Amino acid sequence: MIIIGELINSTRKAIKKAIDEQDVAYIQELAKKQEEAGADFIDVNAGAYVHDEAKHLVWLVEKVQEVVSKPLALDSPDPKALEAALKVHEGVPMINSISLEKERYGQVVPLVKESGSQVVALCMSDEGMPETAEDRVEVAKKLLADLDKDGVDLTKVFLDPLIKPVSVNGEYGPQALEAIEMIKNLESGAHITSGLSNISFGLPNRALLNQTFIVLAMGRGMDSAIVDPLDKKKMSLVKAAEVILNLDPYAMNYLKAMRAGKLI
């Protein structure tokens, strides 16, 4: 599993406050903790700053890269903010995200190509959020075709089927899993990721539902997730699922995590 650590996001109150106060230590500590917990990418989001997102995103990139060796996921729909962040990011980051929406796609894909970045591609078009699993797969197919045509290496693409809350409609759970399996069966070489905590919106004990969903989604072919890596139980379940799904030969990573005291 490719884990994208989601915690440094300015829409979260504590992060907004830390950025406001230029509290470097707080941000860096959270970055280090996520890396230590197993994040493969550290997401950075300055979207709460509508008028000077680029400036704050650049600051986050610089401060976080001072203390972690893992690449960052530059989390913004804004080409200007992404362009500025790409200039200061050392190494190859992830761009989070593009979609099939024409304006966004047209402005961000050139940045993806130029930087050789990994990229999260949301299964969403100008027609809005897709409703059924089939709708999602149609958007995924178009995204893959367009990205391939535009010269993007599909193995760097992370398709996000867009998860909706089961509290709104009970069928959203099965539909999300179905979409993941159908996208997996396209055998495009692209990864499947998801900001999966939406699944539990509106219900109590969201952590439990998120833990359960990540296991179910892995069972259908999801190989990445945008999550809180400090949830030790969730990360333990991910490691165990990798063993059961035969994605961790000889349980090497599982046993290593066990010895490091990371499995609960």
Add this chain to the structure above:
Amino acid sequence: MIIIGELINSTRKAIKKAIDEQDVAYIQELAKKQEEAGADFIDVNAGAYVHDEAKHLVWLVEKVQEVVSKPLALDSPDPKALEAALKVHEGVPMINSISLEKERYGQVVPLVKESGSQVVALCMSDEGMPETAEDRVEVAKKLLADLDKDGVDLTKVFLDPLIKPVSVNGEYGPQALEAIEMIKNLESGAHITSGLSNISFGLPNRALLNQTFIVLAMGRGMDSAIVDPLDKKKMSLVKAAEVILNLDPYAMNYLKAMRAGKLI
């Protein structure tokens, strides 16, 4: 999920000791705890008593039924022990288990019919343990055909695909999940159950692997499990998986379990 509580099993040291000492309080406490934790059947096994299994199984049935209202799973391959236990069991129990092995099938199926019991049917024949998912499904099909021919209501049958440890062969995990999905797709009306803790044999933190496997197996159609229901985290994950798989409309059971402090 139909939960079969596995703890009152004489092959476990503490249980053997309690039976040896006729420690009624210990056995009854364990029965009550399993029912309280959500077991739908309480398994009772006296298999450690080779020469007088029937006597001890009858004792277990009588003592356990004094304190629980849920039916028991009479856990024995021995027709004599089952027959004796059926005589004293009040209400309709589960028989655990038959298989396609001729002798066992021939002697136990009449008891199933006569008593109207639910029955666990192991996907195993006189040719031994099946190897691949396809082999399991072939045995499952024969079992279903024979049971149907012999007048057993298939909705009372719990097919057990027989789980093998991933520590022995990494493919046993994916194969087990594949077998579950294939059996589910037979749409026979039969349930799918499993003594799932075999999956983790030989690896550390077995509880974690068992928790993960039950979620993955539910994702592929397993609707029952023979487990330790006192593992509160496992039972929480089961409740959450029922919500995500839309098996718990409006999350009614989930919210009820939440209010009862059962979700961790």
